[in-house]
Amino acid sequence: MMFKISNLTYQYEKNKLALNNINMDFSKGNVIGVIGSNGSGKSTLFMNLMGILKPTSGEILFDEKKIKHDKKSLYNLRKDVGIVFQDPEKQIFYSMVYDDIAFALRNIGINEETIKERIHEALEAVNGIDFINRPIHFLSYGQKKRVAIASVIAMKNKIVLLDEPTAGLDPISTRLIIDIIKKLSKNNVKVIISSHDMNLIYDICDYTYILNKGNIVEEGLTEEVFINEDKIIDAGLELPWLVKVCKNMNFPIFKNERDLYKYWNEKIENVEFIRKKSIEKVT
């Protein structure tokens, strides 16, 4: 059950390509990152994947079949693929949280009993069970975003697209979202994240694509795509802080903070050991 994109081009206006002949294969990772600066084409890509936009040329294969844009095909596609838009307001259809999450589930014919269970489960997962009977417009931006994520969790999609999942969120909510993404991945849901938050991508994606003005300029295992700093800078991005620190300290490049501290503490202990030994020798 996977997306494969070949030679996808998308054009909103004449003489300007929002996506220029791109190729992607989402079987290459479990949590896939798509990074790029403002206007690089990330949202356009996601809207093509959801069938909201139709490729100008090239094709998107899902499960080895070309995506079709008739009502029935899109209905089937969206049973498997869910999206959380950057702006949670875009995703709200009903005034009450419960009904809003229930909407998509009712749409695919799930019974009310199961819907109730799924809504509880999904809201628990985003730490938002308190919102269940609240009107959505009473919620803050970050709370709305969590409701939007609960909606896709409740759908039990096989693939989830997250457009800037942590933009505008405080550190606690950001950590919560990271945990949710890790949990989804553990449950074999493929997660595709678009972001210009390099730290987020470095932390959770195992495979990453870099978009620059509609072109894919780099792709690979996440640890490897950040090796070429010039390409990152050229794409209007920056290195994740961890990579920057490791690089400038001439350390090996670590994938997580814990390994860096472990390495540093061992180094310090070593230095301490040598210092003690040298004192022993002298005395």
Ligand SMILES: Nc1ncnc2c1ncn2[C@@H]1O[C@H](COP(=O)(O)OP(=O)(O)OP(=O)(O)O)[C@@H](O)[C@H]1O
């Ligand atoms: N509805 C539209 N009509 C015309 N041009 C558009 C439209 N939407 C996007 N574009 C153009 O397409 C290009 C890609 O935009 P897109 O929104 O996909 O970028 P993005 O990477 O998601 O940006 P951001 O990080 O700001 O969300 C930009 O040059 C943008 O100006």
